[in-house]
Amino acid sequence: MSTPHAQVIQARRNPSAPGAYIVTIKCPLCTDPHTHGVPSLEELRAGTGHRVAHCTHRRDWGGYVVDPYDGPVMGAVMRRA
């Protein structure tokens, strides 16, 4: 079985981690939205490339790959103190 891909439906800056992002994806397994942290803009644009298993609706592995995202990013730009 191939790993399903999850489409990013929203991306925003992580207010508690400057330079990092939080994405909301549409889960290909249960169709609910799930959120994931992304450590950098590069990974956001390229797709996280790794498999994540945040879907708690599944009793099995529940993994998927977060697709690349090139859309708008919400949230204020954070400055390092």
Ligand SMILES: [Zn+2]
């Ligand atoms: Zn899910």
